[in-house]
Amino acid sequence: MVRSNKNKVIIVGCGPGLKAYIPPKALYYIKKADILVGSRRLLQLFQDNNAHKIVLEKDYRSMIDRIANWSATKQVVVLVSGDPCFFSYAKMIVKTLGRESCKIIPGISSIQLAFAAIGESWDDACFVSLHGRDNEYERLVEELRQHKKVGILTDQRNTPCVIARQLVKCGLRGWKMYVCENLSMPSERISEFELTRAMNIKTQKAVVVILIKT
Ligand SMILES: C[S@@+](CC[C@H](N)C(=O)[O-])C[C@H]1O[C@@H](n2cnc3c(N)ncnc32)[C@H](O)[C@@H]1O
Structure with missing residues (x-):
């Protein structure tokens, strides 16, 4: 079953560090998020965003279960550095939740x-x-x-x-x-x-x- 974007977990590539390198499409999804998950450094880029912010530490596996639960009712956006399809947390998320449950927004890789x-x-x-x-x-x-x-x-x-x-x-x-x-x-x-x-x-x-x- 292909899920609507609403229930998909959106994985956004945030580029190499400078906010100016984040593409408009990524910013669009970040703005619409109910919950933003990411490292402290990446979340800091979006201090003004009203979404509930969840800091990702080393709890990668257990965080995916939480993301899956939240995504039933909320728009969850996961922030990763660089490009999600290049050596990133996105691989574990997609493998666990399935491609049909995720949407990836590319970013500029380091x-x-x-x-x-x-x-x-x-x-x-x-x-x-x-x-x-x-x-x-x-x-x-x-x-x-x-x-x-x-x-x-x-x-x-x-x-x-x-x-x-x-x-x-x-x-x-x-x-x-x-x-x-x-x-x-x-x-x-x-x-x-x-x-x-x-x-x-x-x-x-x-x-x-x-x-x-x-
Ligand atoms: C877990 S990998 C993530 C790679 C990321 N998905 C990408 O596309 O760049 C983290 C590594 O990316 C590299 N990296 C990320 N941001 C960087 C930056 N601003 N300058 C130099 N290297 C960077 C470093 O080698 C760092 O240890």
């Missing part, structure tokens, strides 16, 4: 902004997320052996310098590492290193790494 910032196309790139995943290095090395351009989502453990050390340890050389920090924010910084030179760099919290074969 990866898109990172490639734009360095002036490179991403149609010939492959992507790996190290966000919350420590076991992906083998796959990353495999991808680097097969591709010339790789975009990587990082986290506080898998930082650019940790990535550089792991890759150098695996014998990889001849890669340029672009480090794209706090994209769209006033503290945005884009830097470029030869891989071995990135082994001791200090970086901020939100970082996309792009590796390009030289």
Whole structure:
């Protein structure tokens, strides 16, 4: 059964951080929400919105049950960063509730902004997320052996310098590492290193790494 939009859970991509990157269609659904669910940072973007705001902490699974219950009578809008279809909570929500119960509004991914910032196309790139995943290095090395351009989502453990050390340890050389920090924010910084030179760099919290074969 296809449900009406009213009962669908709307999952909205909020882009890389700056509100100006949120598309009008996303703002339209956010404005109509009875309940807004999202991280503290994303909810703060909509302080003036009258919807009831629910902070998402680490309770991802149990939150989906609550979202399902609320959605029977209320319009629930879930805010996610970047694009919902790129390494996000949306995957778990859609898998649990079913496609017919969800509507996804795309957003601008941090990866898109990172490639734009360095002036490179991403149609010939492959992507790996190290966000919350420590076991992906083998796959990353495999991808680097097969591709010339790789975009990587990082986290506080898998930082650019940790990535550089792991890759150098695996014998990889001849890669340029672009480090794209706090994209769209006033503290945005884009830097470029030869891989071995990135082994001791200090970086901020939100970082996309792009590796390009030289
Ligand atoms: C859980 S993933 C979410 C990705 C998101 N769905 C997207 O499309 O960008 C979080 C990771 O995205 C990257 N990220 C998100 N916002 C960023 C920003 N403003 N600047 C740099 N990297 C960002 C970082 O690698 C961060 O650890």
